[in-house]
Amino acid sequence: xxxxxxxxxxxxxxxxxxxxxxxxxxxxxxxxxxxxxxxxxxxxxxxxxxxxxxxxxxxxxxxxxxxxxxxxxxxxxxxxxxxxxxxxxxxxxxxxxxxxxxxxxxxxxxxxxxxxxxxxxxxxxxxxxxxxxxxxxxxxxxxxxxxxxxxxxxxxxxxxxxxxxxxxxxxxxxxxxxxxxxxxxxxxxxxxxxxxxxxxxxxxxxxxxxxxxxxxxxxxxxxxxxxxxxxxxxxxxxxxxxxxxxxxxxxxxxxxxxxxxxxxxxxxxxxxxxxxxxxxxxxxxxxxxxxxxxxxxxxxxxxxxxxxxxxxxxxxxxxxxxxxxxxxxxxxxxxxxxxxxxxxxxxxxxxxxxxxxxxxxxxxxxxxxxxxxxxxxxxxxxxxxxxxxxxxxxxxxxxxxxxxxxxxxxxxxxxxxxxxxxxxxxxxxxxxxxxxxxxxxxxxxxxxxxxxxxxxxxxxxxxxxxxxxxxxxxxxxxxxxxxxx
Amino acid sequence: xxxxxxxxxxxxxxxxxxxxxxxxxxxxxxxxxxxxxxxxxxxxxxxxxxxxxxxxxxxxxxxxxxxxxxxxxxxxxxxxxxxxxxxxxxxxxxxxxxxxxxxxxxxxxxxxxxxxxxxxxxxxxxxxxxxxxxxxxxxxxxxxxxxxxxxxxxxxxxxxxxxxxxxxxxxxxxxxxxxxxxxxxxxxxxxxxxxxxxxxxxxxxxxxxxxxxxxxxxxxxxxxxxxxxxxxxxxxxxxxxxxxxxxxxxxxxxxxxxxxxxxxxxxxxxxxxxxxxxxxxxxxxxxxxxxxxxxxxxxxxxxxxxxxxxxxxxxxxxxxxxxxxxxxxxxxxxxxxxxxxxxxxxxxxxxxxxxxxxxxxxxxxxxxxxxxxxxxxxxxxxxxxxxxxxxxxxxxxxxxxxxxxxxxxxxxxxxxxxxxxxxxxxxxxxxxxxxxxxxxxxxxxxxxxxxxxxxxxxxxxxxxxxxxxxxxxxxxxx
Numbered sequence: 028x029x030x031x032x033x034x035x036x037x038x039x040x041x042x043x044x045x046x047x048x049x050x051x052x053x054x055x056x057x058x059x060x061x062x063x064x065x066x067x068x069x070x071x072x073x074x075x076x077x078x079x080x081x082x083x084x085x086x087x088x089x090x091x092x093x094x095x096x097x098x099x100x101x102x103x104x105x106x107x108x109x110x111x112x113x114x115x116x117x118x119x120x121x122x123x124x125x126x127x128x129x130x131x132x133x134x135x136x137x138x139x140x141x142x143x144x145x146x147x148x149x150x151x152x153x154x155x156x157x158x159x160x161x162x163x164x165x166x167x168x169x170x171x172x173x174x175x176x177x178x179x180x181x182x183x184x185x186x187x188x189x190x191x192x193x194x195x196x197x198x199x200x201x202x203x204x205x206x207x208x209x210x211x212x213x214x215x216x217x218x219x220x221x222x223x224x225x226x227x228x229x230x231x232x233x234x235x236x237x238x239x240x241x242x243x244x245x246x247x248x249x250x251x252x253x254x255x256x257x258x259x260x261x262x263x264x265x266x267x268x269x270x271x272x273x274x275x276x277x278x279x280x281x282x283x284x285x286x287x288x289x290x291x292x293x294x295x296x297x298x299x300x301x302x303x304x305x306x307x308x309x310x311x312x313x314x315x316x317x318x319x320x321x322x323x324x325x326x327x328x329x330x331x332x333x334x335x336x337x338x339x340x341x342x343x344x345x346x347x348x349x350x351x352x353x354x355x356x357x358x359x360x361x362x363x364x365x366x367x368x369x370x371x372x373x374x375x376x377x378x379x380x381x382x383x384x385x386x387x388x389x390x391x392x393x394x395x396x397x398x399x400x401x402x403x404x405x406x407x408x409x410x411x412x413x414x415x416x417x418x419x420x421x422x423x424x425x426x427x428x429x430x431x432x433x434x435x436x437x438x439x440x441x442x443x444x445x446x447x448x449x450x451x452x453x454x455x456x457x458x459x460x461x462x463x464x465x466x467x468x469x470x471x472x473x474x475x476x477x478x479x480x481x482x483x484x485x486x487x488x489x490x491x492x493x494x495x496x497x498x499x500x501x502x503x504x505x506x507x508x509x510x511x512x
Numbered sequence: 513x514x515x516x517x518x519x520x521x522x523x524x525x526x527x528x529x530x531x532x533x534x535x536x537x538x539x540x541x542x543x544x545x546x547x548x549x550x551x552x553x554x555x556x557x558x559x560x561x562x563x564x565x566x567x568x569x570x571x572x573x574x575x576x577x578x579x580x581x582x583x584x585x586x587x588x589x590x591x592x593x594x595x596x597x598x599x600x601x602x603x604x605x606x607x608x609x610x611x612x613x614x615x616x617x618x619x620x621x622x623x624x625x626x627x628x629x630x631x632x633x634x635x636x637x638x639x640x641x642x643x644x645x646x647x648x649x650x651x652x653x654x655x656x657x658x659x660x661x662x663x664x665x666x667x668x669x670x671x672x673x674x675x676x677x678x679x680x681x682x683x684x685x686x687x688x689x690x691x692x693x694x695x696x697x698x699x700x701x702x703x704x705x706x707x708x709x710x711x712x713x714x715x716x717x718x719x720x721x722x723x724x725x726x727x728x729x730x731x732x733x734x735x736x737x738x739x740x741x742x743x744x745x746x747x748x749x750x751x752x753x754x755x756x757x758x759x760x761x762x763x764x765x766x767x768x769x770x771x772x773x774x775x776x777x778x779x780x781x782x783x784x785x786x787x788x789x790x791x792x793x794x795x796x797x798x799x800x801x802x803x804x805x806x807x808x809x810x811x812x813x814x815x816x817x818x819x820x821x822x823x824x825x826x827x828x829x830x831x832x833x834x835x836x837x838x839x840x841x842x843x844x845x846x847x848x849x850x851x852x853x854x855x856x857x858x859x860x861x862x863x864x865x866x867x868x869x870x871x872x873x874x875x876x877x878x879x880x881x882x883x884x885x886x887x888x889x890x891x892x893x894x895x896x897x898x899x900x901x902x903x904x905x906x907x908x909x910x911x912x913x914x915x916x917x918x919x920x921x922x923x924x925x926x927x928x929x930x931x932x933x934x935x936x937x938x939x940x941x942x943x944x945x946x947x948x949x950x951x952x953x954x955x956x957x958x959x960x961x962x963x964x965x966x967x968x969x970x971x972x973x974x975x976x977x978x979x980x981x982x983x984x985x986x987x988x989x990x
Contacts, residue, residue, distance in 0.1 A: 107558075108556075108557065108558045114557070114558075116557070121557065124557065126556075126557070126558070127551065127556070128551055128556070130558060225560060226558065226559070226560050227558040227559070228558055229557040229558045230557075230558070230789075232788075233788035233789050234788035260562065261560060261562060262560050262562075263560065263561070263562050263563065263789060263790050263791055264560075264788075264789065264790075264791065340785060341788055343592075343783075344590050344592050344601070344602050344783070344785070346601075347592060347594065347600060347601020347602055348555040348557070348599060348600045348601050349557075350594060350596075350601060352596050352599075352654070353554060353555070353599060353654075354556065354557075355557075364596065368594055388783065391592070391783035391784075391785055392781055392783060393781045393783075396783075396785070400785055
């Protein structure tokens with residue numbers, strides 16, 4: 028079953044000439060055709076282009092100029108601009124938007140020889156934790172179609188879990204890679220802020236957004252993250268630091284690794300059964316030779332309120348360009364400029380996006396700016412300092428990615444605050460700009476549980492190494508959703 | 513009641529970079545609409561700004577030239593508002609932390625005194641595009657070529673007390689930015705424009721009156737007219753018992769009036785916040801020192817030097833240093849004339865400037881080069897030609913007939929300094945005009961001029977005037 032192989036395995040086969048990239052691509056395209064109507068994980072399928080790209084990859088494989096990712100199928104989250112292909116960001120606003128250029132990440136992965144088979148559904152403008160805010164309808168969790176896949180990279184997570192592609196890109200502003208990875212039982216990494224270029228990634232909250240890979244194993248994430256990363260002169264916030272060979276250090280020893288468990292991540296609000304799965308995972312790490320210490324991140328409870336000032340403030344400004352003038356949705360027969368603005372934005376954006384634009388506009392308004400935006404920036408510093416202190420004691424911080432397993436579709440739609448709290452363990456990592464990961468650690472009933480790993484700045488190699496060691500000792504990441512074997 | 517006028521200016525100087533402040537698109541003026549707007553300028557989803565380092569250098573140059581403190585760290589902020597020619601829905605500008613802090617500049621007033629005008633700050637920002645309302649029948653055309661063009665906004669203190677002072681200040685800044693080669697100063701193309709904050713208060717009162725801001729004035733003449741109109745309007749309003757409201761007004765040059773654009777209540781809340789897409793702009797001492805070493809001689813220094821080195825009057829020195837091109841031209845003429853500074857100044861400010869004005873040419877496009885003019889002045893100085901003949905030579909040079917020596921040669925304009933030849937001509941004139949001679953000798957001394965004219969006529973104007981005077985005097989009284 029080729030679709031159950033990892034990138035590492037597929038790549039070895041392609042290089043050995045066991046089968047062609049075109050053959051492999053056709054297998055995944057067939058699975059997309061078979062399962063996507065039910066899952067709604069992809070909003071665009073680029074079959075023709077994929078097959079053409081696969082044939083180019085095959086030529087490279089034959090010519091001996093192929094790399095480790097050449098010919099491997101890939102799904103791009105629909106937040107990344109793809110030249111000549113619709114880039115909707117899950118919104119009616121961009122339902123008609125054909126990007127005229129490639130995002131840096133898209134270009135890098137294409138240059139590495141990857142074959143894009145389609146674009147993943149997502150919460151509208153990446154605002155959501157359940158994929159229910161998408162203009163294209165909710166994505167179903169492959170493990171249980173009554174459940175959400177998480178969000179905002181829910182389509183990416185579901186596509187990888189359902190074996191519609193071996194890997195997908197995601198973006199993470201407050202947990203949008205890690206939380207859906209956890210809820211769909213896959214592996215995802217959000218790198219350090221600045222590690223992956225944001226050019227061509229449609230901005231939600233610029234100071235928090237970061238792209239990263241979502242795959243089934245840490246090893247696959249290592250391969251794809253290396254290709255995605257690096258300085259980009261078109262992104263002033265990208266960092267000019269060499270990109271390590273993440274795969275080379277996957278098997279480094281974790282004997283004596285110091286794991287910190289923040290007591291704030293195991294308190295009220297954490298589902299008892301999820302807590303049990305996390306405890307078991309930590310036991311496994313002990314068995315692998317790690318030391319575990321309890322630590323404190325005292326400002327944890329401030330992360331959600333801080334985030335819900337910073338992110339909406341930035342998004343209220345970032346989304347101003349969607350005004351119906353140059354691209355995107357424009358209302359019918361506007362009778363004047365104000366009407367054009369009001370109706371194009373009123374009709375083009377969904378309710379969650381409007382809610383955040385309003386919150387952000389309010390937070391930046393004269394008279395409120397100091398009390399909200401400035402205060403939030405101060406708290407952001409406190410939250411970062413918690414981590415900086417913690418990393419003086421420990422190598423990696425671990426805990427649950429999400430307080431619960433996947434909830435039911437429709438369960439939290441009416442209560443945004445409850446929805447926001449599902450990101451309670453992931454948000455602080457974005458505020459601090461740190462790398463974070465989620466790996467499969469077990470199940471509660473049919474639904475997967477994710478273990479979160481948080482590393483120090485630019486410690487992606489260490490995180491992937493720590494995750495890989497766990498995956499060598501366990502098989503949670505190898506489980507296949509029922510009916511999708 | 514006697515009123516005092518208080519004026520502050522916000523000048524927008526377009527920085528003369530080849531590419532835009534946050535993108536690689538060209539800034540050249542006059543291209544077909546939307547041909548110089550790349551993905552970043554269009555504000556497409558996903559694009560990001562990257563600062564053009566050249567603008568930092570230019571802003572620092574300006575700061576150093578006005579004695580301002582350069583901020584070691586300045587921050588780009590977003591100024592949020594909706595307008596069709598503002599593609600992102602926000603303008604990237606500097607708000608709380610501008611790159612150039614408090615500075616100052618001296619202006620010369622009509623009575624010959626100088627006055628120091630404070631500069632509050634200068635900050636970097638991007639320009640918006642243009643909305644075109646003509647030619648689109650009920651629709652608006654958007655041209656985004658200008659979107660993202662770098663601007664330096666120079667904010668003055670409310671230190672000016674008349675429209676004339678405001679114009680003098682604006683001219684001084686205009687001259688400075690061109691000296692520094694950071695702005696082409698082209699006002700027709702909008703490269704240099706200003707907003708004026710105008711208020712009046714009873715003379716002697718300390719508290720400022722309520723101000724009105726007049727937007728987007730793009731000529732020195734309009735600044736003067738707009739301010740004068742606005743001052744009159746405010747005084748009339750106050751004297752008839754009304755109050756001035758804080759508002760933004762627009763100057764209509766056709767009607768020569770200002771009219772209300774929006775009131776304070778309608779003013780936008782721009783919701784400024786630091787742009788998360790750009791890092792803070794750090795400028796270190798080494799960079800400042802490097803920029804300082806590239807600073808040219810500034811207008812005030814040059815003016816002082818012209819007075820001291822060339823012995824020019826303060827007025828002449830001011831006129832000649834008003835632009836770097838004019839000053840450079842003068843110095844080249846002076847050099848070519850072998851040190852005839854006063855003559856050089858007179859010719860540059862006189863005949864040459866008049867001819868350039870008439871032909872609507874810039875000094876840099878003068879058909880008479882500095883070499884040619886200096887060469888001609890040498891011929892005046894060495895008595896080859898007289899000042900009067902020089903006007904003829906100048907005109908011939910202007911018309912492209914060659915340099916002074918060639919023209920003098922070709923036209924036989926060389927001054928006659930041969931005593932014998934002049935005496936011969938004098939004798940003939942005296943012989944032919946016995947009646948005038950008798951009258952002259954009878955006491956009508958003003959007839960001397962008549963004889964000079966006759967001799968000049970006889971020598972086709974080539975007689976050396978000093979020699980002619982001397983010889984004629986002698987002959988007439990002998």
